[in-house]
Amino acid sequence: MTQPYIIVLGNEKGGTGKSTLAMHIIVSFLKSGSSVASLDLDARQGTLSRYLANREKTRKDYDLLIPTHVSILASDNPDRKAAEQEDSEHFSDALTQFQDFDYVVIDTPGNNTPLSRVAHACADTLITPLNDSFIDLDLLVRVETGAMDALHPSVYSASVWDYKKEKASRSGLPMDWIVLRNRLSPLYSKNKEEMFRILKSLSKRIGFRLLDGFCERVIFRELFINGTTLLDLLDIETALTLSHVAARKELRDLMAALEIPVQRRALEEKEAKVA
Numbered sequence: 001m002t003q004p005y006i007i008v009l010g011n012e013k014g015g016t017g018k019s020t021l022a023m024h025i026i027v028s029f030l031k032s033g034s035s036v037a038s039l040d041l042d043a044r045q046g047t048l049s050r051y052l053a054n055r056e057k058t059r060k061d062y063d064l065l066i067p068t069h070v071s072i073l074a075s076d077n078p079d080r081k082a083a084e085q086e087d088s089e090h091f092s093d094a095l096t097q098f099q100d101f102d103y104v105v106i107d108t109p110g111n112n113t114p115l116s117r118v119a120h121a122c123a124d125t126l127i128t129p130l131n132d133s134f135i136d137l138d139l140l141v142r143v144e145t146g147a148m149d150a151l152h153p154s155v156y157s158a159s160v161w162d163y164k165k166e167k168a169s170r171s172g173l174p175m176d177w178i179v180l181r182n183r184l185s186p187l188y189s190k191n192k193e194e195m196f197r198i199l200k201s202l203s204k205r206i207g208f209r210l211l212d213g214f215c216e217r218v219i220f221r222e223l224f225i226n227g228t229t230l231l232d233l234l235d236i237e238t239a240l241t242l243s244h245v246a247a248r249k250e251l252r253d254l255m256a257a258l259e260i261p262v263q264r265r266a267l268e269e270k271e272a273k274v275a
């Protein structure tokens with residue numbers, strides 16, 4: 001039996017757009033007819049869960065698709081080993097529950113937690129959004145003044161290397177690691193160009209694919225309140241502005257560039273039943 005394809009949003013950093021991207025990826029898959037389960041491992045913050053709760057409210061008035069959603073709160077067992085064991089079991093239970101879905105989209109917290117680690121080690125595609133700042137670059141490589149050519153992989157990059165090995169030895173499958181330049185300024189800047197140059201040169205060395213995500217746009221903050229995405233605007237009778245159209249194009253381009261295999265088991269089973 002085919003397993004669900006697992007997409008993890010992760011980067012040990014807050015505010016880079018993980019939860020917003022998770023929501024857009026979920027709705028893109030749902031709209032393409034696939035079945036989607038989502039998992040919020042950042043339950044303390046609960047952004048994805050609250051985003052979906054807002055969507056439930058909007059659904060009372062409009063016909064919106066929603067995923068099957070589970071949120072896992074990290075164990076508060078004072079014994080560290082026991083807590084990790086509990087987290088790991090809760091995570092496995094959720095995946096077992098999601099076995100028949102096409103896709104599982106997992107949102108992780110902006111720090112290194114046991115739940116985040118088990119999720120990373122299961123990713124078929126790991127998406128790491130970064131903002132165009134040297135603080136964010138520090139997540140991938142240790143940046144020291146005047147030593148841009150002697151960059152060393154950071155703790156996070158080294159961890160992803162270990163997750164890749166762990167996944168390969170467990171399932172024999174590779175992990176596609178994507179670093180996404182997100183919340184980009186639409187304007188040209190020297191900093192932006194420099195960041196692109198550095199990331200491009202790192203991508204081969206550290207082993208990730210470099211893609212562009214969304215530009216910085218006010219619309220993303222507004223969408224959260226209604227639990228909607230760029231793909232729902234017409235369904236909630238919102239007239240599209242030029243900025244909406246440009247943002248929707250960014251999303252379409254991103255979904256294509258992610259190169260996630262098409263999984264439409266649920267739909268095909270339904271069609272087979274009807275036939």
Ligand SMILES: Nc1ncnc2c1ncn2[C@@H]1O[C@H](COP(=O)(O)OP(=O)(O)O)[C@@H](O)[C@H]1O
Nearest residue numbers: 014015016017018019020214215216217220221
């Ligand atoms: N492309 C974007 N343009 C403008 N604001 C954004 C964009 N993506 C996310 N945001 C906003 O930035 C904040 C952090 O986004 P979020 O998805 O919660 O990041 P993370 O999950 O990485 O902490 C939120 O207020 C969100 O609405």
Ligand SMILES: [Mg+2]
Nearest residue numbers: 018019042047
């Ligand atoms: Mg988040």
